[in-house]
Amino acid sequence: MRSSKAILRAQGIQKSFKTNDNNHFLVLDHIDLSINKNEIIAIIGKSGSGKSTLLRILSGLSTPSEGTVFWDNKPITGPVNGVSMVFQNFALLPWLTVLQNVMLGLDSIPLSDQERLERSLKAIDDVGMDGFESAYPRELSGGMSQRVGLARALVIDPRVILMDEPFSSLDILTAENLRADLLDMWQKKSKALEAILLVTHNIEEAAYLADRILIFSNNPGQVASEIKVNLTGNRDESNPEFKALVDKIYQHMSQVQRIQKNKGPHSKGTPLNYRLPNSSVSEVLGILEALEVSSTDQTTDLAEFGEEHALDVDDLFAIMEVMEILDFAHIRKGKIQLTQEGVLFSKADIQQQKKLFATQLLSHVELAMFITKSIRHSSNHAIDKTHIMKKLKSFFSKDIAEEIFFTIVEWGRYAEVFAYDADSEQLTLEDLG
Numbered sequence: 001m002r003s004s005k006a007i008l009r010a011q012g013i014q015k016s017f018k019t020n021d022n023n024h025f026l027v028l029d030h031i032d033l034s035i036n037k038n039e040i041i042a043i044i045g046k047s048g049s050g051k052s053t054l055l056r057i058l059s060g061l062s063t064p065s066e067g068t069v070f071w072d073n074k075p076i077t078g079p080v081n082g083v084s085m086v087f088q089n090f091a092l093l094p095w096l097t098v099l100q101n102v103m104l105g106l107d108s109i110p111l112s113d114q115e116r117l118e119r120s121l122k123a124i125d126d127v128g129m130d131g132f133e134s135a136y137p138r139e140l141s142g143g144m145s146q147r148v149g150l151a152r153a154l155v156i157d158p159r160v161i162l163m164d165e166p167f168s169s170l171d172i173l174t175a176e177n178l179r180a181d182l183l184d185m186w187q188k189k190s191k192a193l194e195a196i197l198l199v200t201h202n203i204e205e206a207a208y209l210a211d212r213i214l215i216f217s218n219n220p221g222q223v224a225s226e227i228k229v230n231l232t233g234n235r236d237e238s239n240p241e242f243k244a245l246v247d248k249i250y251q252h253m254s255q256v257q258r259i260q261k262n263k264g265p266h267s268k269g270t271p272l273n274y275r276l277p278n279s280s281v282s283e284v285l286g287i288l289e290a291l292e293v294s295s296t297d298q299t300t301d302l303a304e305f306g307e308e309h310a311l312d313v314d315d316l317f318a319i320m321e322v323m324e325i326l327d328f329a330h331i332r333k334g335k336i337q338l339t340q341e342g343v344l345f346s347k348a349d350i351q352q353q354k355k356l357f358a359t360q361l362l363s364h365v366e367l368a369m370f371i372t373k374s375i376r377h378s379s380n381h382a383i384d385k386t387h388i389m390k391k392l393k394s395f396f397s398k399d400i401a402e403e404i405f406f407t408i409v410e411w412g413r414y415a416e417v418f419a420y421d422a423d424s425e426q427l428t429l430e431d432l433g
């Protein structure tokens with residue numbers, strides 16, 4: 001076995017979940033990563049790519065289907081002492097005060113009451129919540145609750161903190177404030193704390209905090225690329241190096257976005273087991289309009305575009321994925337380039353747009369083809385939602401299957417390809433009424 005200086009190391013991690021009909025849904029595959037001393041790592045990736053699942057495996061809360069996690073080069077067999085987790089919405093117990101909530105973190109450690117109290121007060125002080133010890137969670141703002149969550153993570157004197165989108169439910173200014181304080185705390189860190197691994201959707205956040213950025217691909221989740229950050233000077237927009245880093249992350253993310261398509265004579269486009277992104281037609285239309293591209297030679301910088309229109313990266317990449325799936329655009333090296341169809345679409349009137357959308361949908365999305373074919377072949381020219389759900393549930397969990405179902409229904413309705421009656425839960429072809 002290779003020994004390494006990594007504090008926490010994942011080797012050959014694979015994780016799959018069972019779907020309804022006993023198939024396996026592969027969420028993570030071939031994950032090898034090390035968390036080393038003195039580094040903040042950011043993991044950035046699409047929703048559903050398995051980032052939270054990975055954090056749970058790294059902390060020992062969940063077991064991988066294959067592979068091993070090593071803590072100081074020893075395989076772990078359960079939750080690791082020395083690792084703390086911070087979640088997006090830290091669940092503070094409403095009937096306990098701030099102090100009591102923080103003390104809970106010490107429950108599994110044998111300490112005297114006095115030590116328990118002292119360590120908790122220190123942790124509360126460290127996160128800037130001195131004075132709020134006797135407050136109840138309902139009296140706290142979102143930012144303050146996150147600080148208490150952080151105090152609960154810090155109170156055990158962890159060597160590693162795993163943070164799962166710790167700032168994503170906060171407003172922009174509060175998030176900025178907390179990020180700056182986290183960095184400050186890290187720079188003046190206690191003896192114990194050696195590394196932080198942070199999951200984020202926010203590119204600027206990764207650029208601001210991380211020494212190393214891992215970019216996750218999805219279906220299944222894998223570390224697709226890595227960026228080592230060597231910034232001199234301020235980590236803000238005033239520093240051209242920072243802006244270049246942000247651009248680089250966008251570029252890597254757009255390269256990671258793999259659209260898996262069938263290429264056979266009988267089926268083209270994304271296969272039935274492709275997880276369609278949960279984007280609405282109106283979002284796609286909005287982006288196409290905003291792109292203002294007049295020819296296929298023109299490209300638009302993804303990072304600039306995202307920033308200019310204040311788009312959440314997750315939304316931006318999901319919409320771009322739809323455009324790639326429908327062959328309206330290609331995204332390469334951080335640039336958006338419309339295809340001929342994309343240019344046509346952006347210039348068309350509403351009725352023409354619907355027709356173009358229908359054509360692209362029926363030639364690039366196997367699920368849409370499957371639905372129309374099933375309707376045509378049924379004796380009464382109607383099929384039940386359950387028929388489609390059954391198919392989807394052989395690949396995905398129920399929730400995801402449901403999400404995909406409603407996405408394709410929306411696309412199909414807009415394109416006037418098929419209709420869906422929510423009362424009878426039946427799908428029919430639009431042209432058959």
Ligand SMILES: Nc1ncnc2c1ncn2[C@@H]1O[C@H](COP(=O)(O)OP(=O)(O)OP(=O)(O)O)[C@@H](O)[C@H]1O
Nearest residue numbers: 017018027046047048049050051052053054397400
């Ligand atoms: N216990 C479970 N049983 C079945 N499927 C699960 C389970 N936990 C997670 N999944 C599925 O695994 C996939 C990855 O989920 P995960 O929460 O790790 O993604 P994520 O990258 O953290 O997403 P997000 O950015 O939205 O938080 C999803 O498709 C999810 O539905």
Ligand SMILES: [Mg+2]
Nearest residue numbers: 051052053164
């Ligand atoms: Mg998550």
